[in-house]
Amino acid sequence: MTTATAELLTVPDVMARLKLGRSKVYDLIRSHRLASIKIDGARRVPAEAVRDFIQKQLTEAA
Incomplete structure (x- = not known):
């Protein structure tokens, strides 16, 4: 997958996928455990x- 075709999710999208609250998602972004970009003030x-984060959590739990 190239950067040009990467699917960008909003914070509410990530909240739904990870079943986490808004504050926790922003904590993960702030702590660099979840990669994100900012486009004109909008966090994506x-x-x-998200897939990498889930895989890392599964690996650490094993």
């Missing part, structure tokens, strides 16, 4: 970053 999270 690549869908691949």
Whole structure:
């Protein structure tokens, strides 16, 4: 997947996918555990970053 075709998610999208609250999602972004970008003040999270985060959590739990 290239950057040009990456799916960008809003914070509410990430909240729904991870079943987490808004504050927790922003905590993950702030602590660099979840990658994100800012586009003219709008925070977006690549869908691949969410998948990577989930995979890392599964690996750490094993």
